Amino acid sequence: MSIRQPIVSVLGHVDHGKTSLLDYIRGTAVWKGEAGHITQHIGATEVPLDHIYEVCGQLIGSKKFDVPGLLFIDTPGHHAFTTLRARGGSLADIAVLVVDINEGIKPQTLESMNILRKYKTPFIIALNKIDLVQGWHSVKGRPFILNMKEQSEDATNMFEEKMYKVISRFAQEGYSADRYDRIEDFTRNIALVPVSARTGEGVPDLLLVLIGLAQRFLEQNLRTEEGPARGTVLEVKEEKGLGPTIDVIVYSGELRKGDILGLGTNGRPLVTKVKAILKPRPLDEIRDPRDKFDSVDEVTAAAGVKLLCQDLDGVVAGGPLRVIKGDKQAILDEIAEETKVRIEVVDAGLFIKADALGSLEALAFECAHSQIPIHKYEVGPISKRDVIEVSAYNDQLHRAILAFNVPLLPDAKDALPNHDAKIFRNDVVYGLIDDYKLWVAEVQRMAEADKRSLVAFPGKVRMLPNCVFRVSKPAIFGVRVLTGRIRTGQRMIDSTGNEVGKIRSIRSGEDVKKEAIQGDEVAISIDGPTVGRQINVEDILYVDILESEVKAISSHALNPDEKLTLDELIEIKRKKDRFWSM
Secondary structure (H helix, E strand, O other), X not given: XXXXXXEEEEEEOOXXXXXXXXXXXXXXXXXXXXXXXXXXXXXXXEEEHHHHHHHOHHHHOOOOOOOOXXXXXXXXXXXXXXXXXXXXXXXXXXXEEEEEOOOOOOHHHHHHHHHHHHOOOOEEEEEEOHHHXXXXXXXXXXXHHHHHHHOOHHHHHHHHHXXXXXXXXXXXXXXXXXXXXXXXXXXXXXXXXEOOOOOOOOXXXXXXXXXXXXXXXXXXXXXXXXXXXXEEEEEEEEEOOOEEEEEEEEEEOEEEOOOXXXXXXXXXXXXXXXEEEEEOOOOOEOOXXXXXXXXXXXXXXXXXXXXXXXXXXXXXXXOEEEEOOOOHHHHHHHHHHHHOOOOOOOOOOEEEEEOEHHHHHHHHHHHHHOOOOEEEEEEOOEOHHHHHHHHOOOOHHXXXXXXXXXXXXXXXXXXXXXXXXXXXXXXXXXXXXXXXXXXXXXXXXXXXXHHHHHOOOOEEEEEEXXXXXXXXXXXXXXXXXXXXXXXXXXXXXXXXXXXXXXXXXXXXXXXXXXXXXXXXXXXXXXXXXXXXXXXXXXXXXXXXXXXXXXXXXXXXXXXXXXXXXXXXXXXXXXXXXXXXXX
């Protein structure tokens, strides 16, 4: 029985520096390749013990550890963390919660904390961006505990003030946290490690705290026995020169070239054979390696590797991996159960698609948070069948597909012009939700405008002086729309309730208009009245509304001026019929 390296998951609010922190540790720039510089997929990086000794040399001296290193998992957010399951619990042995010292705890930080609490995952806090504290002098790669001694009093006070604001917010959430060097009992207090992902200050402290806590408190959990591998698929990729591959985390047992695997799919589990195991070099990122992978015959937990298999058709990211030895059917049943995506669906909702189980669940979470109902969900590209199906949904706002990081197949693209379906594609989950919300707002605005065009809305105009162009048959004169709107075909009344006539046309200069809205100055022609007899300059005229229409009009979103005009009209009408619109 040997001790495996602990799996460390990195979580935190978007843009608080999760990937940047890991980039400094491994000397890469993965964040630059991510859409919107936001992590979209789960990555894995092995940090060997020798590297930790080198980075932390000023802090640990000659002290030695039994833990062989750290395996970092960089998640696209707290939601993806929930899909990294191992034996019903969290795949991670310990987590790093990244918090921007200048912004403090944000909504996603709280959600990450709730998930860590749910899975009972121990964690430490990386208090990032200390280099942005006013007056702070950050030194590249230097331990925080040494660098803080050389700060000015003003900078130290500013840092302490910001740090204790964060500590106070954690206390409000039921967590006792303090700076790591001030903690005596790590079982009762959460270690807070100040760092700068930009300069690397505090990174030695962070690695030392992680390796030290793993050695002291997790050693029993890290003991691994020989046996068939268990793992989680991080991503399914088409690699140039290799074909379909899968990135996986092996969290238990041994995986060998030639092993028979069971893998999770959208349907029945897939049984396949391992053709090759490709292992990234230490400190290389499995998503974006700088060096070629090493081809190895076997790996033991914990490890992040790329696999070539005989068949990977239908394998989904986020699904389980099992080496099949013993009761094959029992193993396949276990895989099928673990692959199930648990997303709440309703009878009336839209369709979501994503490239991985974790992405799908993350998108569903954001939809639920934004009160966007889901009728159907799938992993994979958008097909013609999807377009046809969505176009048949009853509600226009549901005739949409939210597609995260998946392609639009050619047959689907050809089908779009002939079907009433809206496709939203984005490689940033938050951007996808925002795009859909903007579209919904526009559709609702247009729908409201269409409704308004079907009924006579309140409108009030004033006849302008020196703007009578014809006194009768028809009368043509200038008006200013004081409130609401006027349209051709509407009947007008004066302030005493007497009918004036019907609007034949509305003009603005040489342009003929169907309607004029509040603030417009236009010329109108009206059949019936003679200017100077029935109507006069400076008169106020109202759009005549049928009594039967008042209730329907009141159900629409009237602005305050329109409501006031409607009240004035009702008052005018009741001078002749006191029960009008009661």
